[in-house]
Amino acid sequence: MAVAVPRVARPSLPVRLLRAAPPYLYLAPALALLVIWTYRPLVQTAQLSFYSWNLLPTQPMVPAGFANYERLLQLPALGQSVTRTLFVIGGLLPFTIGIPVLVGLLSKRIKGRARSVYQALVFSPMLVAPVASAAVWQWLLDPGAGAVNRLLGTSANWLHEITTANPAIVLITGWHLVGFAVLVVSAGLANINGDYAEAAQLDGASRWQITRWITLPLLSPTLVFLTLMTVLLSAQWTFPLIDTLTQGGPADATTNVYYLLWDYSFHSYDAGLGAAAGMLLFIGFGVVAAILVWLSERLTFHDN
Template sequence: MNAVFVEIPAPAPVTAPPAAQRPAPLKRLLRAAPPYLYLAPGLVLLIIWTYRPLLQTAQLSFFSWNLLPTSPMVPVGTANYEQLLGAPELGNAVWNTVLVIAGLLPFTVVIPVVVALLTRQVGGRLRELHRALIFAPMLVAPVASAAVWQWLLDPRSGAVNRLLGTEVNWLNESAPAMVSIIGITGWHLLGFAVLLVSAGLAGINDDYAAAAQLDGASRWQVTRWITLPLLSPTLVFLVLMTVLLGAQWTFPLIDTLTQGGPAAATTHIYYLLWDYGFHSHQAGLGAAAGVIFFAVFGVVALFLVWLADRISFHDD
């Protein structure tokens, strides 16, 4: 039997499409442009209102100027930085900043977790009323609340001393003044933190707790080993915000109630920066303080973000 061989033609070589069929560079650019066009307004405003003033501040830190338009800016090199780092009030301001942050952490992390867990089962209209009441202090302007608290903390006729049965001069003694600033700021922030924690709890699947309870876990064990780990991203965010912004939140109250006193007991780094620029009229020194604080808090922010990625537990 004779074999029949069929010759299969070789496939035609693959050739590149004609140049006319390729999208032109202009068309490719137009296709890729829309996302960047949406971002452009925000980026422009960020450059104008954030990065441009930051560069101007860095430039001003090498000059001596008293903020008067008729007064010339005198170049002083690094003298402002040397004066700032050698100033005795800087160490006191840094320590007060640490005290403020440490004092605010219970109001932004510990108490909100407890309140959110205790009120987790509240439902219906009562839940809305609870959220409205606890968030209300956040809506009060700091200057307005400072006026009310100044009356409540009056050493002779204030409601706080009457309630506690004491005669503490809350705003004119060093330790009570810091406690007052921290307490009033914490009262402002508590509702906001509770709502964030409540939102974090709402995002946790109830099936985890139900499965653990079927295995005999107690309510505390469910909270300790399931709820809190799944809530860790929210808690880390609150810690991050408190560390980076806690001193800024206290600034309006300090400026209204204590003006950094008594004896600089409530002067933290932001109030010290403001004092250099607008009380002492040393714009260059204030700018140098701003640059240093920006760099330090930038490093702290990077460390906290790195730490948050390491310790946060995400439900995948």
């Protein structure tokens, strides 16, 4: 004789929703801020790029269609600013990849209290406000009484000559970032299991071979992260220094894409053109980010 199995009543839909709600309630504040401060301005910028407006509340926005994009792509300044942005990215990579890796490897043996002091000293430039450091560097690079010219025995006007202004901005920005990058690399090195190096030493591997074939491959996720940040944020990192020291000059020598879109919006009072530049910048860097993430998944090594 078959025994009847009692059926368990299925909870009603409201009860199931209440049980599933807590995780989403925890995420709700962050998602709300993300929508308000990121996605909403992005949508407004996309809408503004199809209008012509001079930022005056008393003046109406005039529909312009794709005219802002067409005008922007025809301006020589856009291509020139992209070239300068590529120069900034290439100039900052040694400060965010090369020097941090070298310093991180050389300082790996520092232990105890000395390591904390070393990390504080390395990270300290990152704590200096860009405007404050700009004032100090403006004094150091002064063509008449600057310490740099005295040390080199020259009278170069570093910030007001076309050939030296952009390299000077890159060097100052790199000085700001190198400490942060060193700490990121040091954290990546600390997460590498030391058993690999010990096993390689037992097999007769040299220190260089261990670094080349074990340490650097396992550090590759950290290096890809720093590369991605450098490519995407270089123009933004240099903005406060450019606005304080050169205002995009001399002769637009330091005007990169980030400063260009700000100049169109708030110097030329052409909000539609600035919004169009912002959207092209967003799409362009979005494609670059997607390519770098795709490459990172295929080129990086992980300690599983």
